[in-house]
Amino acid sequence: MPLLLVAQKAKPKNDSNYDDRILHFGFSMGVNTMDFIVNNKADSELKAEVTSLRPGINIQIVTDFRPATYLDLRFLPGVSFGQRNINFYDTNGVKWGETQVIESSFLEFPLLLKAKGMRLNNSRPYLMTGVNFRYDLAGKKEYDEDKAVHIRLKRPDLYYEVGAGIDFYLPYFKLTVEAKMSTGLFDIMVHEPSPGFEEYVTSIGSLRSQIWSLSFHFE
DSSP: OOOOOOOOOOOOOOOOHHHHSSEEEEEEEEEEEEEEEEEEOTTOSOEEEEESOOEEEEEEEEEEEEEETTEEEEEOOEEEEEEEEEEEEOTTSOEEEEEEEEEEEEEEEEEEEEEEOOOBTTEEEEEEEEEEEEEETTOOSSOOTTSOOOOOBOSEEEEEEEEEEEEEEOSSSEEEEEEEEEEESSOOBOOOOOTTOTHHHHTEEEEEEEEEEEEEEEO
């Protein structure tokens, strides 16, 4: 009985002339969770912690410039929305005061460097890093007497970002799945306490913002 040798067919590659262009565009949608890096004062009787992380959303426009074969410079202006809850606990671990519900609505302007690996059939892994200037439209100039929120945030902040993802080459467009961590460089808490509720501010040394996001880019 003759042996049948069946050659394995290579998976056909989807052409992507948009990926070979010096400049191309797209859009992005995703989800995020916003957090704080809390530095509590050592001499305070209260300890602040971020609890119950809530999902938020982010929407961006993609502008991709390719200066080299395996490098892209990317600008992704957009908006993101999210919420962070801070609880306070005394020295016995008992919850003190009211949960501080802090909402953020960011305008964001990330400038990122994307280092791509070799293409494997219809996928390509990559790493990215860069900086992101965010401006929080929900930041308050004054405390709102109608809400039990006694922490205010500064509006501008600068983040450094690192992440990784995979490009998937589909017949008519490229789909990218990307996970990213953003960490604020500066203390964004306004250290002016709310009259009558000073402990919410005076027990915290600093607040730095941290955001985790999962994005889907369509290019």
